[in-house]
Amino acid sequence: KLLLEVHGLTASVKETGQKILKGVDLTIREGEVHAIMGKNGSGKSTLTKVLVGHPHYEVTGGTILFKGENLIDMEPEERSLAGLFMSFQAPIEIPGVSNYDFLLMALNARREKDGLPALGPLEFYSVVSQKVEALKMEPKILDRNVNEGFSGGERKRNEILQLSVVGADLALLDEIDSGLDVDALEDVAHAVNGLLTPQNSVLMITHYQRLLDLIKPSYVHIMESGKIVKTGDSSLANHINEGGFKSIASFV
Numbered sequence: 001k002l003l004l005e006v007h008g009l010t011a012s013v014k015e016t017g018q019k020i021l022k023g024v025d026l027t028i029r030e031g032e033v034h035a036i037m038g039k040n041g042s043g044k045s046t047l048t049k050v051l052v053g054h055p056h057y058e059v060t061g062g063t064i065l066f067k068g069e070n071l072i073d074m075e076p077e078e079r080s081l082a083g084l085f086m087s088f089q090a091p092i093e094i095p096g097v098s099n100y101d102f103l104l105m106a107l108n109a110r111r112e113k114d115g116l117p118a119l120g121p122l123e124f125y126s127v128v129s130q131k132v133e134a135l136k137m138e139p140k141i142l143d144r145n146v147n148e149g150f151s152g153g154e155r156k157r158n159e160i161l162q163l164s165v166v167g168a169d170l171a172l173l174d175e176i177d178s179g180l181d182v183d184a185l186e187d188v189a190h191a192v193n194g195l196l197t198p199q200n201s202v203l204m205i206t207h208y209q210r211l212l213d214l215i216k217p218s219y220v221h222i223m224e225s226g227k228i229v230k231t232g233d234s235s236l237a238n239h240i241n242e243g244g245f246k247s248i249a250s251f252v
């Protein structure tokens with residue numbers, strides 16, 4: 001079943017009008033894992049930000065359907081409630097809000113939308129502590145304010161903690177491997193794999209083969225100058241890993 005259908009998507013930086021996305025086509029079905037690779041500045045992060053409705057960008061053309069609904073008309077919050085999750089390349093701090101309260105709030109917003117009763121703070125404890133443990137995080141992380149003073153690795157794990165608490169039909173993971181040591185990467189990949197079902201899908205952006213070895217993509221896309229210029233299976237990633245992006249230039 002189709003989950004995300006992007007056709008001819010163009011988008012600009014709102015403030016300057018600079019064109020970044022120049023006709024992106026991308027189709028993701030339920031249960032698929034997609035990876036996007038590409039040189040720095042090719043528009044990978046912008047694509048994911050546009051998908052979640054980041055206010056710095058303006059969609060100037062094309063269509064985005066998520067579960068058959070027009071995503072472009074939806075507010076970022078509505079997109080999230082519809083089952084779209086994004087981990088940011090640089091997660092933001094939320095001063096004055098504890099991680100615990102933030103996660104519970106996010107989960108209850110989703111439960112309300114699904115017609116389920118809200119979880120109380122005590123009931124939530126067993127749910128969340130299990131996931132904290134699975135991600136090999138310090139339980140104390142729950143009492144700290146969201147991302148405040150977190151190390152790079154803690155922020156990344158915390159993003160995946162959010163994902164595993166709230167769940168998502170499509171998770172957009174932007175360079176979750178950047179700044180993670182090998183052990184941390186394995187924990188994060190294990191958590192992401194644990195979330196994959198025949199209905200749930202992942203779109204991950206990465207420069208590194210080691211992430212793709214841990215989370216196996218069904219499709220690998222190459223982005224260049226604001227477009228997806230090539231799509232293949234995981235062998236495409238191996239190819240780039242060995243010969244660099246220039247090695248596929250003849251295909252483009």
Ligand code: ADP
Binds near residue numbers: 042043
């Ligand atoms: P990637 O994630 O592939 O490295 P990005 O999507 O972050 O690339 O950026 C693509 C290009 O768009 C870059 O040249 C970047 O400088 C530019 N860009 C992205 N967002 C903005 C912004 N808010 N303001 C100005 N330029 C931007």
Ligand code: MG
Binds near residue numbers: 040041045
């Ligand atoms: Mg980049």
Ligand code: MG
Binds near residue numbers: 044045046089
């Ligand atoms: Mg980026």
